Amino acid sequence: MWRFLGRRFVQMLITLLLFQAVTYFLIDAQPGDIADLLTLDPNIPPAERERLRAQLGLDRPPAERFITYIGNFYRGNLGVSFQEYPRPVIDIIKERLPRTVVLFLTASILSFWTGFVTGKILAWRRGGWIEYASTITGVTLYTVFTPWFALMMIWLFAVALNWLPAGKFLDPLKWLDAPISANAVFARMIWSSFFALVIVFVGFWFSNRVPRRQRLVLRAASLLVPLVGMLLYWRLSGLGFYAWDIARHLILPVLTVTLIAYGGTMLLTRTSMLETLREDYVLTARAKGLPDKVVRDKHVARNALLPVWTGLVFSLGNSVSGGIITETIFSWPGIGLTLLNSALVADIPVAMGTLTVVGVMTLISHLIADIGYAFLDPRIRYH
Amino acid sequence: MTKPLLSVENLTMHYTTRGGEVAAVDDVSFSLHEGEALGLVGESGCGKTSVAMSILRLLPDNARILGGQIWLGDLELLSLPEPEMQKVRWGRISMIFQAAMNSLNPVYRVGDQIIEALELHWGDISRQQARERVAELYQLVGLDPALMDRYPHEYSGGMRQRAVIAMALACNPDVIIADEPTTALDVIVQDRILKRLTEIQKKIGMAMIYISHDIAVIAEVSHRVGVMYAGKLVELANTVNIFERPLHPYTAGLMASIPSIHGEKRDLVTLGGEPPNLLHPPSGCRFHPRCARATGICIEQEPPFQDYGNGHYAACWHPMEVDYGSH
Missing domain, CATH: 1.20.58 (Methane Monooxygenase Hydroxylase; Chain G, domain 1)
Structure with missing residues (x-):
């Protein structure tokens, strides 16, 4: 196991390096740079623009800049933001990453759990209007256009019902004299x-x-x-008053992401259960005289869990990048929104930093998936 | 004669399919005595497995039992409430399945799957006692008890089959139904397992229903044999009689189609035609389209299942030979 983990770690490092190379040159390939954007005013002489470029190191060839960046990165220095100069990138990530992780981890766990439980029950009780209604709901949620659905949620809960705030992390007016x-x-x-x-x-x-x-x-x-x-x-x-303000802002995005992810998990669990139900060992379990609930939970659901587990872990990995849309619509100041803003203004250090976080999270979640498989299925062993 | 342990009386079971009603089991009656091994033989799709599944009430949703009764001692199984039936399953009637290779759940240790049944039916049994019981069962079927903590994928086909037999024996059931238990195995392993199974059956004295399409296997393991054709039981007799003087032309045809390595060289006789489509079963005797002896009455009327003496029953208007004298 330890040898497997060691080898896996080296593979992950190599993958990450490749990922960083590709993303660095892609961001750099955008026309224009931050110096152009900061000196849009026609009164600023062109020499000043060149001086700014030289100061930020943007006058060096891309390959040289990439090597300098990677060298600094693996020595723990992620550079400073161009846009919020001289704020260190690591500071920005430390501030925004927890917000994204909390939002998507909560939504993933909620959708996984509810989707698995309802999918399990639906596979067991087939036929009738419940099956039709739930399948249609599941497919709708699974295929719905995310921005549209998020806007509809905002319209319903924040505008029509006025129960929840429409977006952002907190209500600044309530925080004026926060300790x-x-x-x-x-x-x-x-x-x-x-x-x-x-x-x-x-x-x-x-x-x-x-x-x-x-x-x-x-x-x-x-x-x-x-x-x-x-x-x-x-x-x-x-601090309850302030915590509640953040929690209130969290509910609507969590609910939206949960609902979107729920459809897929529920449908996948249902299909996986229906496939497992045909297995001979399920008949054996029933012939053993086990009550229906035990057959369902212990013998069918346990085997049907494997593909659903894959879905969960991959969605965790993709949550940061997938979160760009959600975070933009809900103005949730997390990693996704930061990535989008920094990429738009060619703030290379911040864009690279956030993209690296996305890459690292994906790699880690795949590792967790593989370790989870070994726990879930005794047929899978790593050497 | 003593009261039978298990008796199936006029069992009729249909499957509802998109094409219509399939008469899978039609008016089947037989009984099983203590310590007896009864073989059920017939072509694929003749309703052997459906009979077994009806006894355990493990039929798929589209199956409907239209008539008949199944008595286990004084219990009528078809009208038993589900919780009571769950106690009968494995506690009193256990089963060795057709695809024994896949009847073990891949994610649990084999021993634990047997212990699961023990804990369910024997209730107050400690983990240690249960493990000892599994070890005992493993020895009985010829497996190393150390294997009980392994997973099914670590077993070979023959080992899995033995484990499945051990599992079926776990709760000392009155009846074991073995549905083609050795079909997926190669002939040598098949032979060893059959020998072991008959040994155990003699030693413990449990009753067994042995289902197979392979008449040679049936001959080896059973005391009495029932022959099924198109959902009907067409002949029932003790093993010697059924092999030496089959009454039904179908049984005679089955016997003639077994190749023999002893005796004179002869042409292998095969049955002409195909098994009937049970969506539209033939009128009268269901075998008449393939029967050389069929006459007008065979097309018009169903032959009764009658006793020809010596406990030899058959349903045929023109049986092969009648030499018990009583009819």
């Missing part, structure tokens, strides 16, 4: 939710190992304890 910065509040939100989730998972995992009578009590406790803990924490710290 700490929005990023600090957001970081606390991430950590507290993480600990709460860990408690829930450990509680549920442990509840399967105790006698049935204590099971419900333990499960209720593992839900209530983190919930009460969260409420107390935000109440006592006095």
Whole structure:
């Protein structure tokens, strides 16, 4: 296993290097550079433009600049933003990456879980209007044009019903006299939710190992304890008001991304379940006298999980790049929006930094997929 | 005669398909006594497996049981509520499936799949006891108990077959239905497994229904043989009688089509024609279009399933020979 991981790490590094090379030259191939954009004013003499170019290193040939960039990158220096000069790129990523990860990780997990559970049940109860309705809903969500759907969601929840804010990360008017910065509040939100989730998972995992009578009590406790803990924490710290403002802004984009991803997961689970149902070992399980629910969850769903798992992990990898559309429509200041803005103004260090994050996330999620396979399917082993 | 362990009475089962009703099992009756091995033989699609699936009530959604009763002791299985039926499955009637190669779930250890059945039907059994029981079963079928912690893909075809047999034996069922258990295996492995199966059957004394299209295999393992044709049981007798004096022309045809390596060289006799389309079964005796002895009555009326003495039953208007004297 360790040898596999080691070899895999080297492969990932090589892939990343190739990825960086391709993206660097593609961004550089855009006509014009940031110096042109910053000196659009006709009163600025051309010499000044050349001086700016030389200062940013843009007068060097692309190959030389790429080698300098890569050299600095692997020494931990991602450069400074051209547009927000002299802000370090790493700062920008540190600020925006958590926002994107929270948005898409939450949506991915939610859509995966709901899609898997409903797909499983739908495959089991076939026929009738439920099957038609859910299949049509699934296909609609799976194929819908994302920007249109996101706009419709904004129209419905933010305009027509006026329940949720239409976009952005927070409402600036509420933060005028905030004691700490929005990023600090957001970081606390991430950590507290993480600990709460860990408690829930450990509680549920442990509840399967105790006698049935204590099971419900333990499960209720593992839900209530983190919930009460969260409420107390935000109440006592006095930051609850600000955390709620960010959370409110998070709901609509999470809901939209969840719904779009849900359709595919649900349909995939359903198809995968229907295929697995035809297997002989499912008949054996029924012949053994196992109740329907056990046959479904233990024997069918467990085998049907594999392709769905692939879908989940790949969607995690693609979430950052796919998020460009969502983040733009919801004005969510994450990595996707940053990437789009920096690419538009040829802010090469920021564009490269964010694209590298996309590449690294994709590589990591594929690694997680492969490790997950080994856990899910005993036939898959790595050497 | 003692009360039979399992008796199937006038079982009729149809499949509803896009083309219409398929009469897969039509008015089939037979019984199985304690310690007995009954063979069911017939061409593919004659309804052998459908009979087995009706007994366990594991039929697909498009199947409908139109009539008949299945008695397991004093229990009538067809009218049993589903939770009760779940106790009967594997607890009292277990099955070795046609595609035994794929009857093990690939993601669980083989031993755990047997333990799953034990824990379900024997309830208060500790993990350690269950593992000991699996080890015992593995020895019985000729497998190394150390293999129980391996996954199905680490087993060879013959080993998987043995594990499936061990699983079928796990809860000491009254009846085991073996549906073509050795069809997917090569002849040598097939022979070894059949020998082991008959040994176990004698040793434990359980009753068994053995389903196969291979009449040689049936001859080797069963005490009595039922011959099925187009959803009907056409002949039922003990193994010696059915081989030595078949009454139904179809049975006679089956016997004649077995090549023999002993005795004189003879031409292999084959049955002409094709198995009937069960969407539109032939009138009267379903075998009449392929039967050399068919006359007018065979086309018009269904022959009754009657006793020719010695427990030899057949459904034919013109049986091959009647030498039991009672008729």
